[in-house]
Amino acid sequence: MSTEIYICKDGQELKQGKLVYSEIEDRESAEEDAKRRCQGDHTIKKIAYYKVAASGEFKMFYSYTNPNCKPAPRLAAPGAAPKRKPVPKKPPPPPGLLARLKKKIGL
Secondary structure (H helix, E strand, O other): OEEEEEEEEOOOOHHHOEEEEEOOOOHHHHHHHHHHHHHHOOOEEEEEEEEEOOOOOEEEEEEEEOOOOOOOOOOOOOOOOOOOOOOOOOOOOOOOHHHHHHHHHOO
């Protein structure tokens, strides 16, 4: 019998979390392991421990939610265009010769 450990960040479902295999067999060892993992990585939100039999049957035997979870900074979605600064407006060109003559004459 082996143990599957699902390690989830904030906003992830269990099956989306990182999967790690271990030989942990009891709740006490799982609790110690969960607390140690959360101290090492403050972005971990939840850890679940499942016993998996050779026949494929599984059963959750321990779950831990990190009370000190600090969400990881959100990055832009892959493939998303970076934000651009607005292009400043160009000043209008100076008046041409004909416009300046009309202004001097008063037309």
